[in-house]
Amino acid sequence: MNRHARIVKLGLDKNPKHATQLLNDYISSETPNSLTHAYKLFNQVPSKDTVLWSSLISAYTRSNKSEAALHLFTQMTHQTQQPNHFIYATIAKACAASTKTHTQFGKTIHTHVIQLGFLPNYVVVGTSLLDMYSKWGFVDCSLKLFDEMGQRNLVTWNAMIDGCVQNGMEVQGLELFYRMKCREFLVPDEFSIATALVGCGWSRDLVLGKQLHSYLIVTGIELNCGNAVCNMYFQCGEVSCAEKVLSELKENIVSKLMRIRGYVVNQKYHDAMKYVSFQSNVATIFEVDHTVIVPILTCCAKLSLLNVGRQIHGLFVTMIGLHDLLEEDGIIIGSALINMYCKCGSAADARKVFDSWFLEEHVAIANSMISGYLFNGMVEEASSLFDSMVERDVVTWTSMISGYVQNDMPQHGLELLARMYAREDRFSIEGNCYTFVAGIEACSHLTDQERGKQIHAKIIRSVMCCCTYDVVIGTSLVDMYSKFGSLRYAQIVFSLILEKNVYSYTSIILGYAINGEGSRALKIFQEMTAMGIEPNEVTFVSVLAACSHCGLVGQGLHYFTLMWEKYGMVPREDHYTCLVDMLGRFGMTEEAWDLLEEIGHREMSNGFSSGTVWSALLGACWLHGNMEMGRRVARHLLEKNQNVSATYVTISNVYAAAGM
Template sequence: MLHQTKPNHFIYATVVRACATSVAYLQLGKTIHSLVIKTGYSPNVVVETSLLDMYAKWGLVEFSRILFDEMPERNVVSWNAMIAAYVHNGKEVDGLELFYTMKCVEFVVPDEFAFATVLTGCARVSELKLGMQIHAGVLVVGFEIECVLAVCNMYLRCGEVSFAERFLRERGENATLKVLMIKGYVSNKRCDDALRLIGSDSNSIKFFVEDHSVIVSVLTACADRCLLKIGKQVHGIIMTLLGSHWDCQSKDESVTVILSALIDMYCKCSSVEEAERVFGNQIPLKHVSHWNALITGYIDNGLLNNAIEHFTRMPERNVVSWTAMISGYVKYGMPHEGLRLLAEMYSNKDSVVVQGNCVTFSVALETSSLLTALEAGKQIHAKLIRTIGKADIHNVVVGTALVDMYSKSGNLIYAKTVFNRMAERNVVSWTSMITGYASHGIGFQALELFHQMMAIGIEPNEVTFVSVLTSCSHCGLVEEGMKYFKMMTDKYGIVPRSDHYACVVDLLGRAGQLTEALSLLEKIEDEEASSELYGGSIWGALLGACRLYGNVEMGNRVAEKMLESNQQVSETYIALSNVYAAAGMWDEACRVREKWSKRSGDVGKPGQSRIYIHFPVPKPL
């Protein structure tokens, strides 16, 4: 009969760590935990720390915290394990609070692992101020060498690239640090610096050998700068590093991401044929992300039909697939199709449940905005609340999309309600609400909101000033409008575009200051070389003012100017005819219409209006 040896705490700890490697061992791990309690090896700091870590790696952080709180004895490893449990399971704030308790309440001296974990937490939540304080603590206790990567990563994730560059200058030969810097440069939209760092090293291939994931960053940089030649060189490196094991590694998640980035790079460099070649010939097992990358590439390159064809052929679709396709329909002016596809996504036709995310709902709301379909927009809003909860409050993109949808659909009360409930507002959110007021002719409220925005320190952008100038125009506030126009250029350094000039001309024209408006246009024409800045929309605004005030002479002069430059020909003839008609000069008005009809190739499109009594949605969301 075999001699039975009773396991000790080292054996239990080893087996528990083995169970932690996969959630498939969940039941076995719980059984071992029960056995530990029955055999009397609990409490034991080593075993309990191992159990704590096991539950954390399964994502059961609450179980880990119960164990931690019940431990009669804790060492620095136990604290580290619990802090790491929070940080690596998306509860970084809880991890940072526990670190404070460890250091400042329990007076446990953190080691280098504790500092590194907390710095990772700061990086993930972009907590720069606390990260700098922890960095100071690292310097005080002398762990700078051990924590150099964590400190550098924290600064990069918080957008302080210059701080991270100091470490690069001091430890420039560290390949791992250089890899981290390359990724950081790309994530901070400094793609040129990333490529420059790679090019400055005589043996740059070591970066790709050191960490295959850096390939994704380099491909992203090539896509951002449309550097097809360098992208092809990186493609060659991919084939060299992974080519011999391509088939067996195609299921590997990191390889899947690399191939998706490769397809994306070719598409963004307008080399769709190369992307199709990679997709068709070099990927034996196609992942859904590969399909998504190609479909998005087709949409970005104006090949909507190709995108539709591949979308229908997809063996599996996820939320990214549906969102990309709905976005494609919106981009190409087919909001009806986008709304239909959204309803199909929720129809569970293939018995596959796909739930939309914040991006999906933002794009869907844009379809309703384009159609001014209030009922459809309300349904999408309701589905959003049922699916994601309070995303309309806590997600600035979704909240802004709702404000825009309700404003364009004619319900300013709903738009204002959503705007007021938003926990965070950026310049786009404020601009959407200001534009809503301006487009509905409520100019004074738009200007009041504009001043509120500036009072809290949010800088307006080009679109904001278009709405502000429009509001001044509708309210007849000439002096205020000119003051805002000057503020735009002098204070905020925004270069006026054609729509800004059109607003100013309209502002002067509505106030009857036609001579001043014409002088401004002539000044623009003398100073600006680009015809875009004094295009048809600007002259058209002045022509409309001529009709309003019956100034036939100036109207005829402006129309001649527009026809000479071949700008908005049909609109010009119609507007000039209306100028004569408003002055009672009917013969001249008819003569202008005859000229227009004789001018070859200039057939105007008839104006259209639409009223939705009930917007048909294929199926309630």
């Protein structure tokens, strides 16, 4: 540098003021060795002032060299130099960037700041500290510090809102946004709005999200926050709104990434894959954001695109390679690959990923492999891997217990649950709500009421249940007691579920239905809709089953019509089966026949074979001894080659019922 040569020639490079100018020149040049040259120059200055120290510490922090910044700060304090408020703010940022490896160092910085009186007078110091705590996940500490700060500016509010949103406290973050705008009368900037939009997306607050979108349009900064608006709509399930926003933005690789992730979140896997092209953009996508491989692999898994998944895998390894990733990214992507191969029916390929990338030491990866084996019915392989693990977490145990239940081995699941809590087992561990759900499902399969009650008692004794039930556990208990015929217990549990949803309501409706309490089931359905909870397809199966079991034909037809007229649901095979069963139970076999004839041309388009539906009508013919109708139904089933063996058995029963 010319200035460097002149300063050295004049012998001024040892002067802190001129050295600081040179140091800033090196830093601003952004050459590969700029920080090395800056540090060399720094060491040549015999008497360093605070500004010189501050310049180099800031440079290390901005370059994500947190360890070097912290080391330099320690060196400064050992030389009896007193850091100023700006240096403390910078060091807090360095601590934040080092995640949780320097929590004690950061807390010590906080103590010094209080002792020096910087906190009430310098807002930049308080803002950096609360951001540090938020980055570590200590949001309570951030909020406490935020409340204690004598001065706050827009940057402070933004940092606190972002801290809440990034740590899963979206509601609190949005409440702070309201306070900032409506009580403090601060005008939000683009960062404020973008952060609030993230909170709206994660909390599914579509009303506020639309209000923020309108604000952006009015203020003319919509395009600057277009990606945040689009992401909010995708997270809230408003795909058409997201697409409209994207259509107004310039198409680029970032918008393609946004579409892929958004479509996958909304289970529109075919739409997502339209933006994955091997000929043009997959390589570019990986260069911009390699983690997008996870939603792409999800699409492959959901659509059973094994060959496409293999190509994605090969391209990714060629370009990126798992060994070059951060450990956290490697675990996430390795798990996604294993999941994709297993969901596509190739557990062997999944095992190659597991073995070749030396992932067995990571519990999360081993859990994915166990789940994959169990998904493919390979229980022995899953059990062998489970037994070989040197470390297990609650997900490991829960996956194995649930896998036993899913593979019709509920007794093994209960034995493993008992082993999980056994004190003599060195791997013994406390379960979570999903562990209990797996145990409850095992008891339901075995109709083991006694052990079901024991698990229920364990739940009550645990910290998970204090007068009320989590919706996941509560719904499972309702289902279990309903299958046991213990409606009283099912109703008590249901009434204690804190935040009921469509699944908990559906469970209790079905419980009353299968136990002959149809009127009560319909009353609860009405209560659910009055609460603003929309039913799903399974809810209507339960409602139709209630009408069928209790002879509520008129109401059954009403709810069947309501399903597609009001809620826009296309009836599935199980809906038609319930409807035909309901008509058939009361001798309305001709009406049932007419219904099936009417829907016959829609069978293929609606995705069901109708064998179960016609078999339900055949069963009704047996119940009422209707030989003529039974013969017609049996002929139809045999012509379609559906349920052949069961059809012969049922038609023989029809003849027997008719005395033939």
